[in-house]
Amino acid sequence: MKRKIAAIFAADIAGYSRLVAEDEEETLRRLASYREVVDDFIAKAGGRIFNTAGDAVLAEFPSAVDAVRCAIDIQESLRTRNMAYPPSRQMSFRIGITIGDVVERDGDLLGDGVNIAARLEGLAEVGGICVSRAVHEQVANKLSVQFADIGAQEVKNIPTPVHAYMVAMRREDGTYATPQVKKVAKAVPAPNWMWPLVVGVVSVVAIGVGGFLYFTKLETTKVPSAVAATTPTPASSAVAPSPTPTMAAKAPMPTQSAMAAATPAPTPAAAGGKFPADMVPFIGERVRAYLSNEYSVAGDYKAFALNIGGFVGYGLNQPNEEAARNTALDQCQKRADAAQSPRRCELYAVGDTVVYSHGKPPMPPQPWVRHDAMTERPFASKDFPIVRDPAKVRLENLYAPAAKSRSVALGPGGQYFMVMGASSVDESARRSLESCGAIAGVVCMIVAVDDNFVVPIPTLLRITGFFHAASNASIVADARDEVVRKLGDGMGWNAVAVGTTGRPGLGLKAADEQTAVNSALADCARRDSDCHVIAIGPFTVGPTN
Known part of the structure; x- marks a missing residue:
């Protein structure tokens, strides 16, 4: 065993037990997808995951700055992914970070530093970050992050209060929220003069209840026989019909038995x-x-x-x-x-x-496939967006050589479904969208048909998810409707850039990806500063590194 000082990062999912109870299969599938995002950000920030349990993640970082920057990146990325789901099915993490002395044993870390990070995570808001004073002192002048001082907090199994700060997360309109802390109200003991009064009141109430029961005794003795006559036995009790399921709050799938x-x-x-x-x-x-x-x-x-x-x-x-x-x-x-x-x-x-209990899967409006000579290009499994390498290998081995008609549908969380050897493109598209939608719980998109990608596949920036202008938090709220309208039918290469205040710039119907990106940045620069591209075609994008 050896001791060291480390920045400890603790995260888990808010309301995870409820999500599992409502739909275990879909929750576990999305947890795996979200964990890929979390693990990737931690690795890129130089962190190391040293323990996991269910939905919880514990990681160490050599620097508090790296830990906080990683936490912010994770929360912003997952917030974008959550936009594809109704509020009741969104999966949000709480994150706590501290700097402390820990003991390393067989790769695991133990000690107060780990315990305090876990308690700070419990103080964090849903989708928020809570840090200790030591972390705040290290980070305050190094990152352009706003904090809210919530003072000394008494937490379980830690003998002295922990002084904590909330990281102010950015709202959709570009402003920053003021974090709120739930303070536990301490019971105030009643003054001594109250006790005789309380005893007197209780005595009067007891006498009144006793008198009521005495005078109603004859009537109450008749009730059990009536109840017994009208209450159905377990063998004959009626079963209330199940409510009609909806995709917004999908019930767990019943087992075969x-x-x-x-x-x-x-x-x-x-x-x-x-x-x-x-x-x-x-x-x-x-x-x-x-x-x-x-x-x-x-x-x-x-x-x-x-x-x-x-x-x-x-x-x-x-x-x-x-x-x-x-x-x-x-x-x-x-x-x-x-x-x-x-x-x-x-x-x-x-x-x-x-008798099928899940209803129809979510489907996009038709047409499901639109051919555009400017953006279509030959299918290549290595360029398939969002999914991980094992899925790309499967696409290469199964989809690429399969018989026509074939298509692949993709969900915003990396879910995908392929149909091969269908009687027509329309059938393969419908079936892949239905199956993908049932798996993802939200509308999917046809990405490939037969030998071609049928949507623009960005290569200049890394694809991070689906782009929905109407709900994208990076775009200032009063400009989203205009962006939706201008994107129109989505033909050609389109790009969207935003600046510091969230004012959008657009590059529309360009002949190639680079032209769309340049146009979007130039358009944004006329309205805002520090512009960067957030979307190309139907996808959100981020830096390649």
Whole structure:
């Protein structure tokens, strides 16, 4: 063991247990995506992660300046990613930073420095940063960061109060928020003269309640028999129908056994009782034709199962409903397992009634694909945006050599889904968007069709996410509508730059990426200072390093 002085960084997700309870699979998937961002920033800032547990991250930095700068970069990057999700599903970190003496053992760090960083993290606002006085003294004159002094804070298991500061985070309008601290109110003991009065009041209340119960005794003795007659037994109790799910607050996916045991609140079949085959997501046109013909005319005991990846199973002309359910689920799951699909199969319909509990996946407006000769270029897996290297290898091995028609849809958090060998480009685009949208929980975008990228893929700056001008915090609020209007149909190369006050400059419909960037910077310089490019095409961008 050895001792050293280090800047300790502690972070975890606010409300993580609630997010997991609402949708475990989607939360874990996004946690992995957000952790990639956090880990990348820590590594680039010279930090080292020495411990993780669930949603928590502990890291050390050789410099308090590097630790605070890294924390700010993380919070601003994740804030942009969170814009793609409704407020109830946003995943925000709290971060605490201190400088302290720690003990290193087998790569792990122990000591008061680690404990205080964790307590400061608990004081931080959602999406905010809280630092100790030692960190503030090191950073105040080295970074252009505003702080709010919240004074000495009593924290659990630390014997002396910790003097703390909040980092003021930038608002959407370019101003800085004043952090608020939740102060714990201490109970004030009642004065001695109050006790006789309290005893007297309690005595009077007790006498009154006793008298009430005495005079109502005969009436209350009749109630139990009435209640017993009207309360249903567990065997006969009614089950309230489940509320209709929405994508904004998606319920956790039921397991296969739960789906087989109980049918969710059914969605009525299409007019005339015919199975609504046109409404089924994730499937190809051949499966849709089979549902419209063979499935629709089959006997009463039938069921249909699918998964997000488009694998399906049928149970037709079965002896009873349970047999139809089990047959459909088993057939679908065997096909999914054979293809190594990670998604579980679920019942979509029993008879002609839809029982699928997740509704339709979020979809963008049509047209899903727009061809533009100025921006299209040959597909290259190494240039595929946002996703990590293992995904690029998979795209190279599976997508690039696959049969047409094929397409890849991409989500703002790096989720993606590819469909190969479809009957048409329209089918491959629809299916990849539906599956990607179901995985991401938000609208995805078609990035590649067959052998080409069909959206502008920036190369001058690093792609960091999806660009939505209407909600982008870097652009001053009163200018966002104009940016949306001027970007219009998005054809050609477009770029957006902003300056210190968030005033935007635009480079529109350029023939190449460099021209769009130069135009945006020049336009911004006429309105603002210290301009930098924040978006190229449909993506947000940042420095390459």
